[in-house]
């Protein structure tokens with residue numbers, strides 16, 4: 001796994017505004033790969049320690065050093081409440097990286113008009129093991145150096161995909177940001193189905209998880225498309241085909257997942273609206 005160069009790639013200072021499930025996973029991975037902990041400050045209302053060497057404060061304090069990367073990692077609905085305390089500290093030397101679902105760059109720009117650069121990043125939880133997906137979008141005209149720094153930071157977390165069209169950001173969020181939750185549900189459903197048909201629940205859980213892991217890893221290391229791999233499992237006249245016939249019914253898995261992803265995507269607009277409140 002490529003990691004950012006010790007000095008060129010890691011930000012001179014990294015300020016996390018919020019450090020819950022998602023930012024916590026990102027930070028843990030970065031620290032594991034060598035991000036110097038003393039460069040990191042976390043703002044969190046609880047003041048609870050995050051990791052050895054990382055400074056934790058309950059309120060953001062300025063001034064920020066030039067070149068500070070500020071990562072917004074609280075809930076989108078909190079933007080209106082958090083922005084006023086932060087906006088005066090964000091200047092032309094600050095890079096703002098937002099992982100807030102649904103919140104458009106224009107909304108961030110109106111909250112932080114002085115920011116040197118504004119990027120959106122949509123990671124997912126497997127970043128913790130370097131197997132995440134991060135979708136990135138930068139405001140037009142972003143300096144190359146900022147692009148490269150964000151790219152390197154996120155590449156340390158797994159796959160990186162840049163979007164040119166921000167209108168697709170909610171779709172990318174639904175697919176990859178929310179995606180792990182959908183996959184976890186599938187694993188659970190597979191396991192439950194096995195248990196309902198008589199397997200011991202703990203055995204079914206182990207088998208479902210290992211099957212998902214093996215299937216995903218083999219698909220990732222194969223040139224064959226997943227749809228064709230499914231057919232390769234199905235022996236002619238055998239058992240798999242009977243199962244696939246159910247999944248492939250007109251109202252089977254594909255339309256279900258399409259509705260799932262669409263519902264998640266459409267929630268982005270509501271989060272964008274909520275982020276406008278209390279401004």
Ligand SMILES: NC(=O)C1=CN([C@@H]2O[C@H](COP(=O)(O)OP(=O)(O)OC[C@H]3O[C@@H](n4cnc5c(N)ncnc54)[C@H](O)[C@@H]3O)[C@@H](O)[C@H]2O)C=CC1
Nearest residue numbers: 017018019020021022043073074075076099100101123177
């Ligand atoms: N959980 C996930 O898989 C993903 C989450 N995201 C985004 O990450 C952001 C955080 O989500 P989670 O980590 O899941 O939520 P979380 O609830 O685990 O973390 C949010 C954190 O923000 C902190 N916070 C609240 N008010 C604050 C304030 N005034 N100043 C500083 N920190 C404050 C809370 O103490 C909490 O630790 C959201 O905007 C979400 O859209 C993005 C991609 C995936």
Ligand SMILES: O=C(O)[C@@H]1CCC=N1
Nearest residue numbers: 101173174176177178
């Ligand atoms: O549920 C959410 O809104 C965030 C965005 C992607 C994953 N969690």
